[in-house]
Amino acid sequence: MATHRIAVIAGDGIGNEVMPEGLRVMQAAARRFNIDLQFTTMEWANCDYYLEHGQMMPSDWYAQLKDFDAIYFGAVGWPDKVPDHISLWGSLLKFRREFDEYVNLRPVRLMPGVPCPLANKKPGDIDFYVVRENTEGEYSSVGGRMFEGTERETVLQESVFTRKGVDRILKYAFELAQSRPKKHLTSATKSNGIAISMPYWDERVETMAPQFPEVRWDKYHIDILAARFVLSPERFDVVVASNLFGDILSDLGPACTGTIAIAPSANINPERTFPSVFEPVHGSAPDIYGQNIANPIGMIWSGAMMLDFLGNGDANYTAAHDAVLRAIEQVLEHGPRTPDMGGSASTTEMGMAVAALL
Amino acid sequence: MATHRIAVIAGDGIGNEVMPEGLRVMQAAARRFNIDLQFTTMEWANCDYYLEHGQMMPSDWYAQLKDFDAIYFGAVGWPDKVPDHISLWGSLLKFRREFDEYVNLRPVRLMPGVPCPLANKKPGDIDFYVVRENTEGEYSSVGGRMFEGTERETVLQESVFTRKGVDRILKYAFELAQSRPKKHLTSATKSNGIAISMPYWDERVETMAPQFPEVRWDKYHIDILAARFVLSPERFDVVVASNLFGDILSDLGPACTGTIAIAPSANINPERTFPSVFEPVHGSAPDIYGQNIANPIGMIWSGAMMLDFLGNGDANYTAAHDAVLRAIEQVLEHGPRTPDMGGSASTTEMGMAVAALL
Ligand SMILES: CC(C)[C@H](C(=O)O)[C@@H](O)C(=O)O
Numbered sequence: 001m002a003t004h005r006i007a008v009i010a011g012d013g014i015g016n017e018v019m020p021e022g023l024r025v026m027q028a029a030a031r032r033f034n035i036d037l038q039f040t041t042m043e044w045a046n047c048d049y050y051l052e053h054g055q056m057m058p059s060d061w062y063a064q065l066k067d068f069d070a071i072y073f074g075a076v077g078w079p080d081k082v083p084d085h086i087s088l089w090g091s092l093l094k095f096r097r098e099f100d101e102y103v104n105l106r107p108v109r110l111m112p113g114v115p116c117p118l119a120n121k122k123p124g125d126i127d128f129y130v131v132r133e134n135t136e137g138e139y140s141s142v143g144g145r146m147f148e149g150t151e152r153e154t155v156l157q158e159s160v161f162t163r164k165g166v167d168r169i170l171k172y173a174f175e176l177a178q179s180r181p182k183k184h185l186t187s188a189t190k191s192n193g194i195a196i197s198m199p200y201w202d203e204r205v206e207t208m209a210p211q212f213p214e215v216r217w218d219k220y221h222i223d224i225l226a227a228r229f230v231l232s233p234e235r236f237d238v239v240v241a242s243n244l245f246g247d248i249l250s251d252l253g254p255a256c257t258g259t260i261a262i263a264p265s266a267n268i269n270p271e272r273t274f275p276s277v278f279e280p281v282h283g284s285a286p287d288i289y290g291q292n293i294a295n296p297i298g299m300i301w302s303g304a305m306m307l308d309f310l311g312n313g314d315a316n317y318t319a320a321h322d323a324v325l326r327a328i329e330q331v332l333e334h335g336p337r338t339p340d341m342g343g344s345a346s347t348t349e350m351g352m353a354v355a356a357l358l
Numbered sequence: 359m360a361t362h363r364i365a366v367i368a369g370d371g372i373g374n375e376v377m378p379e380g381l382r383v384m385q386a387a388a389r390r391f392n393i394d395l396q397f398t399t400m401e402w403a404n405c406d407y408y409l410e411h412g413q414m415m416p417s418d419w420y421a422q423l424k425d426f427d428a429i430y431f432g433a434v435g436w437p438d439k440v441p442d443h444i445s446l447w448g449s450l451l452k453f454r455r456e457f458d459e460y461v462n463l464r465p466v467r468l469m470p471g472v473p474c475p476l477a478n479k480k481p482g483d484i485d486f487y488v489v490r491e492n493t494e495g496e497y498s499s500v501g502g503r504m505f506e507g508t509e510r511e512t513v514l515q516e517s518v519f520t521r522k523g524v525d526r527i528l529k530y531a532f533e534l535a536q537s538r539p540k541k542h543l544t545s546a547t548k549s550n551g552i553a554i555s556m557p558y559w560d561e562r563v564e565t566m567a568p569q570f571p572e573v574r575w576d577k578y579h580i581d582i583l584a585a586r587f588v589l590s591p592e593r594f595d596v597v598v599a600s601n602l603f604g605d606i607l608s609d610l611g612p613a614c615t616g617t618i619a620i621a622p623s624a625n626i627n628p629e630r631t632f633p634s635v636f637e638p639v640h641g642s643a644p645d646i647y648g649q650n651i652a653n654p655i656g657m658i659w660s661g662a663m664m665l666d667f668l669g670n671g672d673a674n675y676t677a678a679h680d681a682v683l684r685a686i687e688q689v690l691e692h693g694p695r696t697p698d699m700g701g702s703a704s705t706t707e708m709g710m711a712v713a714a715l716l
C-alpha cells in the first residue's frame with residue numbers, strides 16, 4: 001500500500017476552522033478504504049507568520065514542500081494585517097506557478113438541500129466543470145508606473161500568454177470534455193475587446209479542435225458567458241478559460257448553485273512532477289473567524305478531489321471520492337447545517353456528521 | 359427651442375430591426391414633449407460596408423460625426439463576415455475612445471412583467487447602476503507576439519490605466535452615488551491577482567473617497583462581486599468598474615434581472631465636447647436577424663437615456679425620459695411581447711405599442 005505524503009497548510013481565518021474538519025473526513029475515508037495518508041502540518045503561509053518574519057513562508061519553502069504528493073490548503077489572506085496582493089503572491093500564487101499547477105479544476109454542481117438562487121432549478125440540472133488556466137495570463141506582476149505621483153501617472157499591466165501555457169490547458173479541457181457523456185466544450189474569450197491576447201486564445205482553440213473530432217465546442221465572450229451562467233447554466237459541460245476569466249466563472253458558477261462555501265477546487269500539476277494543491281474556493285473570511293460557524297464542505301469536497309487525484313485512476317480511490325461526495329450530499333440534504341445554510345450547527349458538528357457517514 | 363442633431367447608425371443584424379422602433383418612440387416622445395430632434399441616418403459602420411470598402415467607416419467619419427449632439431446606435435458585428443475585433447475596433451470602440459466617451463452608464467433594474475431568473479425577487483428589488491470606464495484599461499490593442507509560429511510563441515497584452523482615466527470615472531461614480539438616496543458605491547477590483555494595475559485602482563479610490571464624506575463605499579474582487587450580483591443584488595446602488603470588469607458586470611447585472619435584450623446603455627462624454635453614443639447592451643444577434651422578432655426595448659430605453667442626456671437637467675426632458683420608461687413598463691407588463699419574453703409579437707408591434715402609449 002502506497003503512502004501518500006500530504007502537507008497541510010491551514011492559512012488564515014476560517015482556513016483554521018475548516019481544515020480540522022477536512023482532516024477528520026480524510027482520516028475517516030482513509031480508514032474505511034484502507035488508504036495510507038500521512039499528514040504534515042506547516043505553521044507558515046499565513047499573515048501572522050508574515051507579521052513576524054516579513055515574508056509569508058520560510059525561504060526554503062520550495063525544498064520543504066516539493067516532495068509531497070499533495071498540499072491540502074485552507075485559505076490565505078487577512079487584508080487588515082497584510083495587503084492581499086502580498087499575502088497571496090507570497091503563498092498560494094507561488095505554489096500555482098512554481099509547482100506548475102497549470103490546471104485549476106472547479107466543479108460546479110447543484111447539490112441536494114442547497115437552496116438555489118436561480119428560480120426553478122433542481123439538483124442535477126447544473127453539473128459542469130470550469131477548467132481554469134492557473135499560471136499565466138492576466139495574473140501577472142509585470143508592469144509598472146511612469147510619471148509616478150503626477151497628473152500624467154500611467155500604469156502598465158502586462159498579461160502574458162504563451163503557446164505552451166495556452167495549449168496545455170486547452171488540451172486538458174478537450175480531453176476532459178471527451179471523457180464526459182455530453183462531450184461539449186465552451187471557450188471563454190473576449191477577442192472583440194482585448195485585441196492581442198484573446199484573438200490568440202481563439203486561434204489556439206481552433207487549431208486544437210480538429211484533434212478532438214468528437215467534442216462539440218463553442219466560444220462566448222466573457223460578458224455574455226457570465227450572463228448565460230445565470231440564464232441557462234444547464235447547457236454547460238466543460239468551460240475552459242484564462243486565469244482571470246476562470247477565476248470569475250468559478251466563483252459565479254458556484255454562486256449560481258447556491259453558495260461558494262461548498263465549492264472545491266484542485267490546482268493540478270498533471271505530470272505529477274510537483275505536488276498539487278487542493279483548496280476550497282472560498283477565502284479566509286476574517287469577518288466570521290473565531291465563531292466556529294464556517295461551512296466546512298468546500299474544504300471536505302476539496303479533500304475528496306485530492307483522494308481521486310492521488311488514486312490516479314485506481315478504483316478504490318474513486319470509490320473513496322464518491323463515498324465522501326455521497327456523505328456530503330446526505331449532510332447537505334438532512335443537516336446538520338451551518339448558519340450560512342440556514343442551520344445552527346457549528347463547523348465541527350457539520351464536519352463530524354460527514355465523517356460519521358463514512 | 360433647441361434643435362438636437364442626432365446621427366443614426368443601425369449597424370448590423372438586429373440593429374436594423376430595433377432601430378426603427380427606437381426612432382418611432384423617440385419621434386412620439388418628441389411630439390408629445392415638444393422636443394426638436396433631427397435625425398441623420400448613416401449607412402456605414404456595418405460589416406457589409408466593410409466588405410465593400412475594406413474599412414468599417416469612411417475615412418472622414420470623425421468630421422462627419424463630431425458636431426452631432428448624440429449618436430443613436432444599434433449594434434455592430436457579424437463574425438461570419440468580419441472578425442469581431444475588426445468590426446468593433448473599427449466602429450463602436452473608435453467612438454468611445456476618439457469622442458472621449460469615458461463613462462459607460464448602464465442601469466440594472468428589475469422591471470415589471472419580466473420573469474426574473476433569480477428566485478423570490480420582485481420589481482424594485484434590484485435597481486442600481488454600473489458605471490464603467492470606457493476608454494482605457496484592459497481594452498487595448500497594445501502588445502504583440504514574439505517567437506511567432508514556434509513552440510516558444512509568447513503573446514504580450516498591455517492594459518493601460520492613467521491617473522486621468524481612473525480619477526475621472528471614479529469622480530463620476532462618486533457623484534452619482536452622492537446624488538442617490540442610498541449614497542453607496544462599490545468598487546470592482548482584483549488587486550489580489552492582477553498585481554500592478556488593480557492595486558493602483560484601489561489606491562485612487564481611497565484617495566478620492568474623503569472628498570465624498572457622505573458616500574459609504576466598499577470594494578470587492580471581481581470574482582466574488584460577480585457571485586454577489588447573483589446572491590444579493592439588492593445591496594448595490596452604484597458599482598464602478600474598469601473597462602473589462604464593467605463590461606462583464608453590465609451583462610451579468612441585466613441577466614440577473616431577466617434579460618439583456620431590454621438593457622440600455624449610454625456612452626457619455628460628460629463635457630459634451632463630443633457626441634455621446636446611446637446603444638442597447640445586446641449585440642447584433644445574426645442568428646435571429648431577418649425575422650422581425652428582436653426585442654426593441656433595449657434600443658428604446660437607450661433612447662430614453664438620450665433624451666435625459668440632451669435635456670441636461672431640463673425638467674421637460676426628464677419628464678420625456680420618465681414617460682418613455684413608464685410606457686416601456688406598461689408594455690413589459692401587459693404586452694405585446696416578443697418571443698424572447700414568451701410572447702408572439704413582432705419587433706414592430708412591440709415598438710408601436712410603446713409609441714402608442716406616449
Ligand atoms: C461588442 C463589444 C466590444 C462591447 C464591449 O465589450 O465593450 C460590448 O460587449 C459592450 O458591452 O458594449
Ligand SMILES: CC(C)[C@H](C(=O)O)[C@@H](O)C(=O)O
Pocket residue numbers: 088247281550551581
Ligand atoms: C485569492 C485569489 C488570489 C485567488 C485567485 O484569484 O486566483 C482566488 O480568488 C481563487 O480563485 O483561488
